[in-house]
Amino acid sequence: MAPRKSAAAKQRAVHGLSREQLLDIYYHLQLTREVEQVLANLYRQDKVIGGLYRSLGQEATAVGSAYALERREDGTGDVISPAIRNLGGLFVMGARPVDVMRQYMAKADGPTQGREQNVHFTDYDKGFIGLISHLGVMIEVMAGVALTFKARGEERVALTWIGDGGSSTGAFHEGFNLAAVKQAPLVVIIENNCYAYSTPTCNQTAAESFADKAPGYGVHGAQCDGNDVLEVYAMVKEAVDRARRGEGASLLEVLTYRRRGHAEHDAQKYVPAGEVDAWAAKDPVSRFERRLVDEGWAEPTDLEEVRARVAREVDEAREQAESSSLPEPKGALEPVYGNAPPAVPWTRLDIPDPHAA
Amino acid sequence: MATATKKSSKPEQLRHTDEGRAVTMLEAIREALWEEMAADERVFLIGEDIGSYGGAFKVTDGFLEAYGEHRVVDTPISEAGFTGAAAGAAHMGMRPVVEMQFMDFVSCAYEPLTNYIATSRWRGSGPVPMVVRGPVGGGVRGGPFHSQNPEMAFFHTPGLKIVYPCNARDAKGLLKAAIRDDDPVLFFEHKKLYRAPFLREVLPQEDLVIPLGEARTHREGTDVTLVTYGNMVHESAKAAERLSSEDGLEVEILDLRTLLPLDEDAIVASVKRTNRLLVVHEDTRTGGIAGEISMRVNEKAFEWLDAPILRVTAIDTPVPYSPPLEDYYLPQVEDIVTACRYLARY
Numbered sequence: 280m281a282p283r284k285s286a287a288a289k290q291r292a293v294h295g296l297s298r299e300q301l302l303d304i305y306y307h308l309q310l311t312r313e314v315e316q317v318l319a320n321l322y323r324q325d326k327v328i329g330g331l332y333r334s335l336g337q338e339a340t341a342v343g344s345a346y347a348l349e350r351r352e353d354g355t356g357d358v359i360s361p362a363i364r365n366l367g368g369l370f371v372m373g374a375r376p377v378d379v380m381r382q383y384m385a386k387a388d389g390p391t392q393g394r395e396q397n398v399h400f401t402d403y404d405k406g407f408i409g410l411i412s413h414l415g416v417m418i419e420v421m422a423g424v425a426l427t428f429k430a431r432g433e434e435r436v437a438l439t440w441i442g443d444g445g446s447s448t449g450a451f452h453e454g455f456n457l458a459a460v461k462q463a464p465l466v467v468i469i470e471n472n473c474y475a476y477s478t479p480t481c482n483q484t485a486a487e488s489f490a491d492k493a494p495g496y497g498v499h500g501a502q503c504d505g506n507d508v509l510e511v512y513a514m515v516k517e518a519v520d521r522a523r524r525g526e527g528a529s530l531l532e533v534l535t536y537r538r539r540g541h542a543e544h545d546a547q548k549y550v551p552a553g554e555v556d557a558w559a560a561k562d563p564v565s566r567f568e569r570r571l572v573d574e575g576w577a578e579p580t581d582l583e584e585v586r587a588r589v590a591r592e593v594d595e596a597r598e599q600a601e602s603s604s605l606p607e608p609k610g611a612l613e614p615v616y617g618n619a620p621p622a623v624p625w626t627r628l629d630i631p632d633p634h635a636a
Numbered sequence: 637m638a639t640a641t642k643k644s645s646k647p648e649q650l651r652h653t654d655e656g657r658a659v660t661m662l663e664a665i666r667e668a669l670w671e672e673m674a675a676d677e678r679v680f681l682i683g684e685d686i687g688s689y690g691g692a693f694k695v696t697d698g699f700l701e702a703y704g705e706h707r708v709v710d711t712p713i714s715e716a717g718f719t720g721a722a723a724g725a726a727h728m729g730m731r732p733v734v735e736m737q738f739m740d741f742v743s744c745a746y747e748p749l750t751n752y753i754a755t756s757r758w759r760g761s762g763p764v765p766m767v768v769r770g771p772v773g774g775g776v777r778g779g780p781f782h783s784q785n786p787e788m789a790f791f792h793t794p795g796l797k798i799v800y801p802c803n804a805r806d807a808k809g810l811l812k813a814a815i816r817d818d819d820p821v822l823f824f825e826h827k828k829l830y831r832a833p834f835l836r837e838v839l840p841q842e843d844l845v846i847p848l849g850e851a852r853t854h855r856e857g858t859d860v861t862l863v864t865y866g867n868m869v870h871e872s873a874k875a876a877e878r879l880s881s882e883d884g885l886e887v888e889i890l891d892l893r894t895l896l897p898l899d900e901d902a903i904v905a906s907v908k909r910t911n912r913l914l915v916v917h918e919d920t921r922t923g924g925i926a927g928e929i930s931m932r933v934n935e936k937a938f939e940w941l942d943a944p945i946l947r948v949t950a951i952d953t954p955v956p957y958s959p960p961l962e963d964y965y966l967p968q969v970e971d972i973v974t975a976c977r978y979l980a981r982y
Contacts (some may be wrong), residue, residue, distance in 0.1 A: 394758060401761040411752050419721050420748075427730055457711060457714055615758050616797070
């Protein structure tokens, strides 16, 4: 174990972060991990209705990058759109664990009232826009968010993540190139976690690294260890600051690893033996815990306090979410337009009548 | 953002209505865009070659100079990219108007339109107030990729509105309504009608807004209801005049104007008066709107029908280039006359 730093070192900020902020980062890492663990338990109890997409082992990428943003609760801050494994980013922006659980459990009082699932939900005040499953489209959408900030002269930044797999889509290119050409304040983080479902990264690109694509777009690019939350923070902060100063888009790459399958049903039989264990040894959460203590930024008791707070909050959220109801069937009649609910199937009218459908 | 531009600073090509002169359909569309941009600084244009070039059809000629590059946004060739970006801008409170250089290329933006934009309100991510507009239609020897009518590729997607005007007045009034609508609207402009001299008309100088979702009776009649839209309104009108003078048949022409939401009430009401229905569309046959309209009438007015519902449409192929082929491909006045006579005799 490295020697403890002096009292003076404790006061010194790392990357401009205070001790409180470092503990806050730890809180969000821990919260992400614990919420996903509870969701995995609920999944095994058939209480999570659909698939469960975990970020085990890569929590630092989303938490570290979202932490680099200007976060507000009144719709005037920076805006993110998470990818499926960026739950931690949502929490940093202010999403509540109970809402995430209700989404996964398809509950009526979840943010989308059971119509959408998992992290597919939006809160413009807190600054996050729900994704859809089609990879790359959020790059296009966030390019438009960034273009708007620039057109209105607002010093705001749009940030989104995409996987190594998603970066192969045409939508990625069209959206990112548009932002690059227009020098829009967009930060895109390619989260290279070695797999897109079962497809290894070597089948996604012939480039040596995803960060190598940045010069091709004429933008700032960088790469870092995605399992080091402070490195992620520092790299993204630089890109965010550049964007805010009017220096345009950035294409960043974080190197990490997906320790679970694509979704919870996936047994990962395509993964070579020992690979998951090797990456478990590089776990970003325990690594940050050690760093906090070794650098003298926190005492072990501080970390225990954070863990206890997280456990309490997650348990409360689970209880609330479990006690919520599923939606009434007629909730399916939610309008797609502002003024016209869809027709009730005529066979389900009190007196079935095709003329009234 | 650029501030709203005063009427006095309007370029010449935008002063026709102000000065009481007749406008073509294209000029009406240009006026609608200008007026909405002047009235609401959230409205902006995005697309390919729309800035200094003024658009492939010159619809946005003069806009860049007046409104600047943040409100007249020239893009790389990226229909999906800028359509998705428009949605992002709409999320941030803007009201984008996307130009497809030709609507044939809207297929490239099928993904953001159908999966992201159409579902946004329903998904709880809020309404997406945006318009995607551009030239459509055949008869101009544009070949298979500059002549399409892709409206029905989107008709099946809940959450999109589809507008397809056939004259200057409707084009202006419906486009202004579309821009003000909180939901995404696909706006189809038949390129053969853009500068058609017979469609020149003097438009009212006051704010002209025509609500979406309402069909228009183009011609009153008692013998056959003919439901159509776009350039086929005018082809149907020619057929109706012939039928009136040669056969004494009075055809009622209903111009849908908006395909989604579909004005089912207007169709059913007319069918209940004439007891016969012909649907005419320039779009291809299989999966065309005639099928949906026929089913609606079957559900709502079966007992009123004195003849089977018929349709006149394009052939189920891509749009051919060579004039004899394209003319054979497209519905002609003679086809409509034949169909109406068949219905009347039935």
